[in-house]
Amino acid sequence: MSLIVSTISQGFIWSILAIGLFITFRILDFPDMTVEGSFPLGAVTAISLIQSGHSTLYALLIAFIFGCLAGFATAFLYAKLNVPILLAGILTMTALYSINLRILGKANMSLTKSSNIFTQFGLDKLPTNFNGIILGIVIIALIIFLLIIFLNTEKGQAVIATGDNETMAASIGINTTVMKFIGLMVSNGIVALTGGLIAQQNGFADVNMGIGVIVIGLSAIIIGEVIYPDVPLSVRLITIVIGSIVYRLILMIVLQLGFNTNDLKLISAIILALCLALPTIREQFLKTMRNGVKTK
Amino acid sequence: MKPLLEIKDGIKTIYNDDKNLNILNNINLTINPKDFLVVLGTNGAGKSTLMDAITGTNDLTSGKILLNGEDITDEKLAKRSRHISRVYQDPKSGTAPRMTVAENLLLAKRRGLPRRLHLRHLKENMPEFQKLISSLPTLDNRLNTFTEKLSGGQRQTLSFLMAIIQRPELLLLDEHTAALDPQTSKDLMELTNKIILEKELTCMMITHNLSDAMKYGNRLIVLKKGEIILDLNQAEKDKLKENDLLQYF
Numbered sequence: 083m084s085l086i087v088s089t090i091s092q093g094f095i096w097s098i099l100a101i102g103l104f105i106t107f108r109i110l111d112f113p114d115m116t117v118e119g120s121f122p123l124g125a126v127t128a129i130s131l132i133q134s135g136h137s138t139l140y141a142l143l144i145a146f147i148f149g150c151l152a153g154f155a156t157a158f159l160y161a162k163l164n165v166p167i168l169l170a171g172i173l174t175m176t177a178l179y180s181i182n183l184r185i186l187g188k189a190n191m192s193l194t195k196s197s198n199i200f201t202q203f204g205l206d207k208l209p210t211n212f213n214g215i216i217l218g219i220v221i222i223a224l225i226i227f228l229l230i231i232f233l234n235t236e237k238g239q240a241v242i243a244t245g246d247n248e249t250m251a252a253s254i255g256i257n258t259t260v261m262k263f264i265g266l267m268v269s270n271g272i273v274a275l276t277g278g279l280i281a282q283q284n285g286f287a288d289v290n291m292g293i294g295v296i297v298i299g300l301s302a303i304i305i306g307e308v309i310y311p312d313v314p315l316s317v318r319l320i321t322i323v324i325g326s327i328v329y330r331l332i333l334m335i336v337l338q339l340g341f342n343t344n345d346l347k348l349i350s351a352i353i354l355a356l357c358l359a360l361p362t363i364r365e366q367f368l369k370t371m372r373n374g375v376k377t378k
Numbered sequence: 379m380k381p382l383l384e385i386k387d388g389i390k391t392i393y394n395d396d397k398n399l400n401i402l403n404n405i406n407l408t409i410n411p412k413d414f415l416v417v418l419g420t421n422g423a424g425k426s427t428l429m430d431a432i433t434g435t436n437d438l439t440s441g442k443i444l445l446n447g448e449d450i451t452d453e454k455l456a457k458r459s460r461h462i463s464r465v466y467q468d469p470k471s472g473t474a475p476r477m478t479v480a481e482n483l484l485l486a487k488r489r490g491l492p493r494r495l496h497l498r499h500l501k502e503n504m505p506e507f508q509k510l511i512s513s514l515p516t517l518d519n520r521l522n523t524f525t526e527k528l529s530g531g532q533r534q535t536l537s538f539l540m541a542i543i544q545r546p547e548l549l550l551l552d553e554h555t556a557a558l559d560p561q562t563s564k565d566l567m568e569l570t571n572k573i574i575l576e577k578e579l580t581c582m583m584i585t586h587n588l589s590d591a592m593k594y595g596n597r598l599i600v601l602k603k604g605e606i607i608l609d610l611n612q613a614e615k616d617k618l619k620e621n622d623l624l625q626y627f
Binding site: 234236239246257 | 433459464472484486490493
């Protein structure tokens with residue numbers, strides 16, 4: 083039972099990353115590799131600040147701001163210097179590896195301070211792993227609320243329009259460059275915030291902890307879409323949370339079946355590939371079924 | 379009469395096959411208020427490049443563009459869009475597919491204005507949008523439909539409505555009926571003509587359809603190899619027969 087609660091708790095916290103990724107992947111309609119750098123950036127920033135005596139909330143705020151700056155760097159390369167988005171993300175991600183090392187001073191650092199955000203605000207009085215669930219729900223609710231409000235503003239609609247049809251957006255006077263900056267900055271800010279939370283949950287930060295996080299985020303988004311297709315944008319944000327929990331439960335089941343934990347990234351990639359291929363597989367299956375019926 | 383738009387010595391040069399090529403070659407064009415200017419020309423004559431230059435999508439290599447006497451040559455696309463709107467040939471170019479018809483119209487209503495951090499007022503605008511589409515059977519009751527679910531004709535009608543919802547000073551129609559089936563094309567062209575005349579819009583329309591070129595508009599120009607080789611007013615156009623235009627192609 084505690085394993086399931088722990089998995090759900092992780093699902094909640096990791097879904098925050100997926101919500102951040104959703105802004106670039108689904109709203110702006112491009113994959114942003116920066117997240118593999120901004121996630122550990124948030125982690126190393128938060129752990130360094132907490133270790134040097136700052137409050138956990140301050141550490142998370144600075145992690146968020148640093149994440150926004152990482153998004154700004156990618157946006158500058160992409161929207162101002164016309165570097166293709168994949169390459170822009172990879173460049174920022176690569177540069178962030180060194181920056182993260184500079185911030186941390188070494189490859190990894192443990193959180194030796196007894197207090198972290200999971201043990202504050204009375205969360206330590208909750209049963210094991212329930213603190214992650216409660217904190218996750220509070221942060222997710224806050225982010226989704228703010229995101230829905232933002233997306234319903236004129237600026238938010240302009241960001242959506244930019245991702246939807248840049249030609250149209252530009253022709254009606256939307257400054258699509260600014261919208262890309264906003265999207266990338268907010269997205270990477272949220273991803274870095276998640277990095278700061280995960281590092282506190284795990285009790286350490288590592289400059290390599292960003293490897294594969296894009297797959298985790300995308301899996302949550304895609305699983306959510308497979309379970310709940312064709313839902314309004316506000317509901318889609320909630321489906322990401324469900325997708326994230328389902329993804330964690332799938333991973334847990336796979337590991338319980340006896341797979342080696344070293345194969346975790348491989349398993350993650352296979353799960354995502356299967357989810358991405360599901361619509362095609364379903365279509366092929368239905369086609370075969372239809373043809374089968376016709377033959378009879 | 380004070381001209382609405384003037385293009386002076388407009389040249390657009392591109393580098394192609396190891397040599398410079400003038401897509402627009404010393405264009406001088408004046409568009410007056412209420413002109414409904416039809417532009418004809420073969421593929422590659424420079425028609426769309428001319429529109430790109432007017433909207434600011436692709437700036438001129440040299441020359442000037444004046445709007446109401448003001449030099450807008452170096453003005454960005456976003457700023458020009460407050461006065462100039464354009465409907466593209468491809469129905470998919472003019473709308474946001476994952477937004478509803480109403481949301482698209484609301485975006486267009488703030489054409490050229492800064493996008494603020496204010497909540498949009500979709501509900502408040504619904505009666506106006508409903509009134510706008512109520513006379514259009516193809517779009518009636520579809521305000522809450524996602525644009526990706528619309529047919530090409532419906533999307534192009536929506537693109538046209540988006541272009542005229544905030545009365546533009548200059549409306550550019552870039553073969554906006556060319557990708558539609560004959561009946562839908564005819565219906566949209568009739569609607570276009572009706573609204574242009576009713577609202578007394580100034581319009582520049584590119585077409586390859588000679589019948590449309592003869593039937594609509596009060597002025598006709600023909601572009602060839604980046605130059606204006608024919609510029610007729612209504613009276614001159616009335617004397618012309620459709621077959622007379624074939625010599626220019």
